[in-house]
Ligand SMILES: Nc1ncnc2c1ncn2[C@@H]1O[C@H](COP(=O)(O)OP(=O)(O)O)[C@@H](O)[C@H]1O
């Protein structure tokens with residue numbers, strides 16, 4: 001049984017439809033990440049699940065119950081917000097207990113639940129402080145604690161780490177993953193625009209764009225077999241190299257042609273046999289471009305070298321296209337060098353230029 | 360005078376280092392000059408009022424408007440407070456003071472509470488028709504009072520509250536509503552919406568979210584609202600004279616009656632003392648709360 005199901009959801013602000021006919025099933029205990037650029041409707045989707053927005057159409061099921069018309073508090077969810085949204089005039093203890101007091105939970109049980117959550121999150125020393133007296137990381141821990149004490153099965157996170165500095169973000173990211181494991185069977189729906197968070201945390205990622213889920217798959221599949229041009233370009237940094245051209249089929253293997261570039265596609269795993277002349281875009285990630293002096297391949301000219309410590313990113317030109325290569329940290333190349341590079345067939349991505357979908 | 364060294368020679372020798380020395384420029388002199396003149400312009404009448412109220416009538420007749428009294432006398436003050444005559448009654452401004460308190464305290468309390476709830480509902484519970492409701496309310500702020508006075512007289516007479524304390528309180532509550540609601544709504548609009556959403560997820564309804572979360576965050580703007588209402592209602596003359604009825608005449612009306620009473624000589628010292636007494640409450644409010652007022656006005660930009 002799915003823990004959260006969204007059936008043909010429509011959400012509109014006035015006349016603008018932000019989400020149209022969206023379907024999503026989240027399994028129990030799953031950590032699902034909604035990933036997408038800012039403004040694509042992630043928060044809108046999350047708020048619809050929480051019941052904080054009026055939806056135009058569709059159903060929302062949580063734990064086998066149709067909660068479409070339920071109040072947020074009755075949906076069995078806890079939520080963590082980007083701005084922490086701690087109640088400024090209450091202490092940490094007050095923040096944690098507010099929801100329980102509202103639900104008329106008996107005092108001893110409130111104390112017990114607060115104790116459990118605060119120990120799990122290492123905030124037991126902060127109980128009598130006000131939110132202004134906490135650091136960003138502590139505030140976010142308290143906000144997570146406020147969701148945890150509700151003792152529900154589904155937790156919603158709306159960009160919970162994006163207001164923190166880089167070091168804290170990494171630290172809390174790891175902690176969230178640990179928390180998910182320790183809680184056992186909790187379902188988590190986590191919104192972010194940060195692909196690293198998505199790739200590291202998720203069991204499955206739903207990549208969103210323009211209010212539509214572009215691909216819903218494991219991080220591995222999202223990264224290595226993006227379903228369309230948008231997903232391919234959005235996930236990965238430095239981003240995938242793209243070359244626009246078309247496919248020619250003849251007597252032998254199909255060939256990708258873009259101006260002077262001709263790349264045989266004998267070992268590419270086509271979804272269905274291509275027809276000749278299909279306008280296509282070839283994509284390959286920077287780390288998959290091989291430097292290959294012996295095996296022919298393509299000749300590129302080094303333009304810019306970016307040493308990044310653990311790796312070096314080299315930007316080259318190939319027949320007017322800019323191609324990024326991700327090489328070892330100690331790779332020594334200079335601008336104007338020429339290199340022979342190969343594109344391994346099992347690492348290639350081909351997209352239809354009209355529909356954007358994977359060929 | 361060593362703190363602000365401006366001798367050109369001393370500085371020119373050194374390389375520029377540390378805080379830049381302040382110079383007395385023409386524009387600075389101009390600014391201070393203007394401020395001082397403005398202060399004198401506003402304080403001079405105040406000064407005249409105070410010294411006049413402390414003089415005896417013979418001394419006032421000598422002229423010398425700005426002079427400190429030869430002999431300080433508080434007689435005029437006691438007379439203004441408790442024995443000055445308005446027509447037949449000779450009780451000073453004291454009854455008016457009590458009436459003003461009886462009008463101001465409930466009017467301020469009721470109007471501020473209702474406006475806070477209005478602003479809260481308008482910014483967080485976007486109910487159907489909220490925009491139109493708000494537009495009408497704002498429009499109400501621009502309707503000239505004179506236009507609605509007569510209909511309101513009829514209305515209050517019909518419900519039997521014309522010329523009564525509850526009547527004048529209702530009037531002040533109604534007329535304070537547009538500006539106070541606007542004040543609260545804008546303050547709440549600047550609060551992070553996620554805070555309210557968190558309260559909803561935590562199970563807070565309309566009233567519990569208001570009393571437990573939103574109201575505790577509204578102290579600065581509530582102080583602004585109270586100051587606006589106290590001074591506005593205390594200074595009111597028109598509504599008081601029309602709606603309050605004879606027994607509830609506020610202090611402003613009584614002051615006017617004392618000053619306008621033309622039997623015998625004009626007692627300038629008594630008039631001045633009565634005026635200062637009437638203005639004392641708003642003045643005190645500003646002096647005590649000026650700091651809070653500025654902070655509250657600025658707080659619209661501050662989160663949390
Ligand atoms: N209250 C609102 N009224 C009108 N439009 C809104 C409102 N909230 C969000 N939108 C619009 O809906 C779209 C999706 O917003 P949102 O879900 O917040 O995006 P994300 O969280 O992915 O950045 C945006 O284009 C935004 O402008």
Ligand SMILES: [Mg+2]
Nearest residue numbers: 042043044159
């Ligand atoms: Mg968002």
